[in-house]
Amino acid sequence: MYAYWETVPTRWKDNDVYGHVNNAVHYSMMDTVVNTWLIRSAGLDIHDGDTIGLCVESHCVYRASVSFPEPVRVGLRIGHLGRSSVRYELGLFRADGETVVAEGHFVHVFVDRETRRPTGIPGPLREAMEKLVVAG
Template identity: 85%
Template sequence: MYAHWETVPTRWKDNDVYGHMNNAVHYSLMDTVINTWLIRTAGLDIHEGDAIGLCVESHCVYKASISFPEAVRVGLRIGRLGRSSVRYELGLFREDGGTVVAEGHFVHVFVDRETRRPAEIPAPLRAAMEKLVIDE
């Protein structure tokens, strides 16, 4: 179960020589959906905000092949929300939502932009994140 969904088109260059989406593209799609949500919905200011999120861990399990010109439905939820860290969990599906293409996660640690020391997730950002927390 995912709390936020986005549909992302594949591009011609996403296919590798074997005719399916290259594994690096899966990570790029996950990173794009996370950061689009952070900026557009949660209000993260990537240019001037005091705190920034750094990826400290990522993982992907590949379940099925997909290729251009298919679109990918990406589901996003938060599996763990700490004081300064968050674990985003994502599912990549065929556009019809019936076939799981990949499942993965990213962990961001929020740090002070200048010192790069861990910082509390800002309150407005945390409030938005809490809406994506799914208890299974």
């Protein structure tokens, strides 16, 4: 179902007054996993590259709560890969790997760093993304 996995630790400050990880933290975890993968596995140069990804859409559905100090397993796949855009789909799971905490997606449009105009996803980055694409 998901082609790439990372474990993200929760932090003491992530819990809200109700004793569970606050909803905004889920987005941060998803964003962290996407960008970690882009930098480490796909070779995106966030500091000097000609092409950068801008988030144009994000969404999250909450399924279960999680609390510090429990780590969260985050699965990543690509549901759609276009010429200049990509839709990352993510699942956040309890440490058991079975209980879904949240499901969400991020859409990046890749743009020229200087002009901020959409540009095609560069070859090496696209090749790495193709490995995460799921059918249907």
